[in-house]
Amino acid sequence: MKRPKFILDQMCGRLAKWLRLMGYDATYFNDITDGELIDIANKENRVILTRDAKLVKRKIITRGHIEALIIDSDTLDAQLIELTKRLKLDCFKSLERCIECNVELRSIPKSEAKNNVPPYVYKTQDSFSLCPSCGRYYWKGTHWKHIQKKLDGIC
Numbered sequence: 001m002k003r004p005k006f007i008l009d010q011m012c013g014r015l016a017k018w019l020r021l022m023g024y025d026a027t028y029f030n031d032i033t034d035g036e037l038i039d040i041a042n043k044e045n046r047v048i049l050t051r052d053a054k055l056v057k058r059k060i061i062t063r064g065h066i067e068a069l070i071i072d073s074d075t076l077d078a079q080l081i082e083l084t085k086r087l088k089l090d091c092f093k094s095l096e097r098c099i100e101c102n103v104e105l106r107s108i109p110k111s112e113a114k115n116n117v118p119p120y121v122y123k124t125q126d127s128f129s130l131c132p133s134c135g136r137y138y139w140k141g142t143h144w145k146h147i148q149k150k151l152d153g154i155c
Contacts, residue, residue: 003023003024003025004024004046004047004087004089005024005025005026005027005044005045005046005047006019006024006025006026006027006046006047006048006049007026007027007028007029007037007040007041007044007046007047007048007049008026008027008028008048008049008050009029009032009034009037009048009049009050009051009052009055010029010030010031010032011050011051011052011071012028012049012050012051012071012079013028013030014076015049015071015076015079015080015083016028016102017099018076018080019083020097020098020099020102021095021097021099021147021151022089022090022091022094022151022155023094023095023096023097024089024097025046025097025102026097026102027040027044027046027102028102034052034054034055034058037055038055038058038060038061038066041066041068042060042065042066047067047068047069047087048061048066048067048068048069049068049069049071049083050068050069050070050071051070051071052070053070055068056068056069056070069083069086069087071083077150077153077154080151080154081154084154084155089155090155091151091152091154091155095129095138095140095144098131098133098134098136098138100131100134100136101131101133101134103131103132103133103134105129105130105131105138106129106130106131106132107127107128107129108128108129108130109128110122110125110126110127110128112128112130113128113130113137113139116137117137117139121139121141124141125139125140125141127139127140
């Protein structure tokens with residue numbers, strides 16, 4: 001089954017990062033009009049996630065051309081639980097996407113990370129990834145264990 005792709009409005013920024021941590025393609029724009037959001041969702045076959053009830057009343061959405069969901073919950077944990085239940089999402093916990101720019105990460109050899117991560121991290125980790133767009137480095141350190149624990153409680 002193909003994973004859904006999402007686009008989130010400015011009301012759901014934290015949720016976008018966590019969807020990315022779960023392995024989902026979640027586009028987010030801090031400053032975008034409703035019309036632009038709908039255009040992108042339509043062109044890229046994305047599900048709109050929003051807290052804006054007016055947005056989902058647009059004809060293109062009500063007629064079923066674009067799927068959109070109102071996020072009812074106020075807190076991040078409740079939003080994640082709501083989404084995983086409503087859309088039957090899996091928590092892949094894969095570290096496949098950059099949490100900042102949503103681009104797929106590229107696995108890199110440890111030697112390539114040497115001068116770009118803290119020395120202790122380089123010494124204790126064997127697997128690294130790089131975002132080819134923003135240049136951010138990723139590894140599954142202690143922060144990743146906290147992320148997995150949080151997602152285990154949700155999914």
